[in-house]
Amino acid sequence: SQQGEEDPQALSIQEGENATMNCSYKTSINNLQWYRQNSGRGLVHLILIRSNEREKHSGRLRVTLDTSKKSSSLLITASRAADTASYFCATDGAGGTSYGKLTFGQGTILTVHP
Amino acid sequence: DTEVTQTPKHLVMGMTNKKSLKCEQHMGHRAMYWYKQKAKKPPELMFVYSYEKLSINESVPSRFSPECPNSSLLNLHLHALQPEDSALYLCASSQRGNSGANVLTFGAGSRLTVL
Numbered sequence: 001s002q003q004g005e006e007d008p009q010a011l012s013i014q015e016g017e018n019a020t021m022n023c024s025y026k027t028s029i030n031n032l033q034w035y036r037q038n039s040g041r042g043l044v045h046l047i048l049i050r051s052n053e054r055e056k057h058s059g060r061l062r063v064t065l066d067t068s069k070k071s072s073s074l075l076i077t078a079s080r081a082a083d084t085a086s087y088f089c090a091t092d093g094a095g096g097t098s099y100g101k102l103t104f105g106q107g108t109i110l111t112v113h114p
Numbered sequence: 115d116t117e118v119t120q121t122p123k124h125l126v127m128g129m130t131n132k133k134s135l136k137c138e139q140h141m142g143h144r145a146m147y148w149y150k151q152k153a154k155k156p157p158e159l160m161f162v163y164s165y166e167k168l169s170i171n172e173s174v175p176s177r178f179s180p181e182c183p184n185s186s187l188l189n190l191h192l193h194a195l196q197p198e199d200s201a202l203y204l205c206a207s208s209q210r211g212n213s214g215a216n217v218l219t220f221g222a223g224s225r226l227t228v229l
Contacts, residue, residue: 031215042118042204042220043157050215088156092216101170102147102216104156 006089006105014113019076021108023089024069030092032065032072033102037086046074046087079112086110117141120205120221128229129195135224137188137205146188147218148180149204157204163188164210195228202226 006023013019023032031050035043049056049065049072056063062075076083089105118139127133137146145164149157162170163182177199179191188205202225206218 033217035218035220040202040223040225042120042222043206043218044220045217048215048217090218101159101162102218103159107156109154 006087006108008108009106010109010111012111012113013079015079015081017079017112019079019083019110019112021074021087021089021110023072023074023105025072025089025091025105026070027091029067032063033090033092034061034063034072034074035088035090035104037088037107039085043088076110079110081112081114084110084112118205118207118219118221120203120224122224123222124225124227126227126229127192127195129197131195132191132193134192135190135203135205135226137190137221138186139207139219140186141207141219142185143207143209143219144185145208145210145216146182147206147208148188148190149206151202151204151223161190192226195226197228200226200228 029051031048033048034046036046037043047058047061047063049063060077065072086107086109088107090102092102121136147162148160150160151157159172160174161180166182166185177194181189202223204223205221208216208218
């Protein structure tokens with residue numbers, strides 16, 4: 001089964017609005033990452049948050065991590081039409097046979113209308 | 115060079131054909147990955163090579179055969195595929211450091227159609 005579950009499955013907003021996506025996972029992690037995928041293309045790494053961090057910022061992106069609830073959120077502020085894409089969280093397991101096994105959540109499809 | 119290059123971009127093959135997908139990176143990354151992605155689904159891990167050795171095989175059918183000739187190249191050999199194997203095949207690479215942070219750089223993918 002997929003390690004990460006995301007909600008909402010789809011999000012439609014207007015340019016300039018903020019977009020929030022959530023991700024939940026089931027087992028211990030070393031870190032959690034967010035990736036973006038434009039339609040039919042490869043994934044692009046956005047941001048990584050380690051298990052001992054609670055919040056991280058990068059430009060218009062803000063990521064939070066709550067290891068007690070095994071959840072993370074990605075906030076995109078002041079969205080643009082170019083942010084239209086699918087967004088995936090990915091977990092990097094903590095040790096053992098899961099090391100090196102990056103597992104992706106189901107993804108959120110974000111549509112930003114001009 | 116910060117790219118992962120995948121060829122071909124599109125491949126159509128019959129169920130009796132033998133074909134290969136190729137992936138190349140020149141970032142000095144020592145881990146390389148194959149993922150399979152169906153439409154509207156997340157990427158699913160197939161294989162991981164670490165320092166040119168196969169370290170993870172996610173119980174992938176033997177009709178998919180990976181090969182890592184050197185640290186820059188990764189191939190996926192395809193034989194006797196089924197129509198349900200039609201998907202986007204993504205190659206990725208990462209540094210293998212001690213921090214455990216595998217940040218993946220992905221190629222643009224090879225779109226495979228099996229007739």
